Amino acid sequence: MASSRPPAAIDALRQLLGPAHLLTSDADRAFFSTDIFRSEIATAAVAQPGTVQELSDTVRIATAHGLAVLPRGGGMSYTDGYIPDRAGAITIDTRRLDRIVEINADDMFVTVECGVTWIQLNAALEAKGLRTPFWGTGSGRYATVGGTVSQNAINYGSARFGPASDSVLGLEVVLADGRVLKTGSAATPHDPSPFFRTYGPDLTGLFLADTGALGVKARITLKLIRRPAATAYGSFEFPDYASICTAMSEIAREGVASEMSGYDASVLRHMIQRRSLAEDLGHLGAVAKREGLGAAARVVLAGRRAFRGVDYSLHFTVDGRDGLEAESGHALAERICRAAGGKAIEPSIPKLTRAGPFPLPNLLFDGAGRQWIPVHAIVPHSRLVPLIERIEQYFSDKADTLKTHGIDWGFFLAPATTQAIRVEPCFFFPDAPNRLRQSFFSADELARLAPLPSNPAAHAAVRAMRQDIAALSVDFGAAHFQIARMYRYRESREPETFALLRTLKAHVDPDGLMNPGALGL
16 A cells, blocks of 8 residues: 655654554554445554644644544444545544543533543443443444544434434544634633533534544543433334334334334344354343343343244333333333334343443354445434335345345344434445454454455445445435445535535634545535
8 A cells, every 4th residue: 555654744743652653564554544344545654642632733743744634433434434535644543542531420421532432431430320321332342432423323322312422511622733622611711611512602513423524532521321220121023114113213202212223134133143152141141130030041041043033123221210210111112012013022132232232343244254334324203114115125126236246235223313213224245354354353253254255346336335325315314424435415415504514624624634525525
C-alpha cells in the first residue's frame, strides 16, 4: 500500500507521542486502514495519543501540514467510517484515551474519555448500582464510547431509552485546529458541571452521529440511571414477518421493553451456529445467579432445538424497579405478542444475552466460514412492513446473483426508539477474512473456521447489493446509523438542510480535513 508521508509532520508527531505510539510500518498502516468489510488507500501513519492534550496536539500538527485526520475507535465499522479516501492522512487510534474521568452518583452523570469501551464502563458502573440508559452495543467488548456516539447506535436499553445519542449530556470535541470545544452546561468558566445538555441551542447534538466529520470526541458525559432491581424475559415465535412487525411495533410504542430483537429463520440459524458452546456454558452460571437454577436448567433443556422450525422469533427484556414492575411490563408484552399470533418459547436468547452482553464477535463468520455483513434502514412503524416487502422483492429479483456467488441472507429487527424500527438485512458470503476480522479471534478459534479462499466476485456482489438497499430505503424516508461514506446522506437531505451543514463544516473545519468524505462532505 503506497502512501504519502510528509517527513515534517511524521517527525513532529513522533516527537509528541514517542516512537511506540506513532505507527508507520506497512503492516500497521494497512491494518488501521481496513474496516470489517474492506480497505482502499493506506493511511500515512497511526497516531495513538494518550491524553486529551496529546489528542489536541496530534490534530493540530496533522492539519497544519495539510493531512486529513481519521478518528478510529474499536475498529468495528463496516461503512468506510475511518478508511482514507486519499493518500496523506493520519489515523488517530483513540483507544489509549481510556480513563473514566468522573462517576457522579449525586448528579447522575458519568464522564469518560473517548477510548473507554462499553464493557469497561458497564463494569465500573455496576459496582455502584448505576447504568447509562443506553448501555452499549453488542460489540461493546471492543466498541468505544467515542466511536459509538460519533456513529450512533442502538442495542442495550434502546427499546426504552433510544439510541446512544439520546444518553449524551455533553462533549469535549477537538476541532480541526486543535482547539477543544465544550458543549452543554459545562461550557462555562463559572464552576462548570456537565449535568445538563440543552442550555440554549443544542450544540452537543451537532457533533453526535457526525462520523468524525466535524471533530474528534475527546470526552463524553452520559446520563446515569439506577440499575434495575428486577428483570423479566420473553421469546415468541411468529408465522410471518407481518405478525412479528405488529408485535414489535406495539411493544415499542408501549415503551415497556429495555431491549427487543427479531430474527427471521436464516439470521437466527447463523447466530445460533456461531455462538460457541463454551461461551453459552460460561454464561449459564450468570443466568443461574440472576434467575435461579431452574431458569438455567430450562435454558439448557431448550438448547438450540427450541428454534427448529421457527420462521420468525421475537425476544425482549423488561426491567423494573422491583419484580412487580418487571412482571407487569412482561405481561403486557406477552399479551401483545399473543394478540399478534405469537406463540411463547423458552427465552434462552435474552437470558444468555443479558448474562453475557458483550460477547466475542462470533457472528463475523458463520458455521461454514462465510463472512457476515449487514446494511440497515430505520423507518417509522407505518413504513416497516412496506419496506420489508420491498427488500424481499429485491432479493427475489437477485436470486440468480445470490445462487451464483453462494450468498445467503436474512433480516434482523430492533426498535431504534419508541417511534421507529431498524430493519437490518444481513449477508453471509464466501470470502477470505481480512486481517481485522481475524484480529478478534485466537489462533485456535481461527483454525476451527472452515478456510475459504479470497472471493472478490462475491465481495463485489455483496457490496453492490448493500448499496442498492441503501438506495431503495431513501424512498421510505429512512434514517441510518454509521452513515460514514456508505449511506446517501447528502442526496437524501433538503438543499437548505445540507447547505447549513456545509456552513457548519466550513466553520469548524475550513480546510475539510476532518474525516473527509464522511456524510458526503
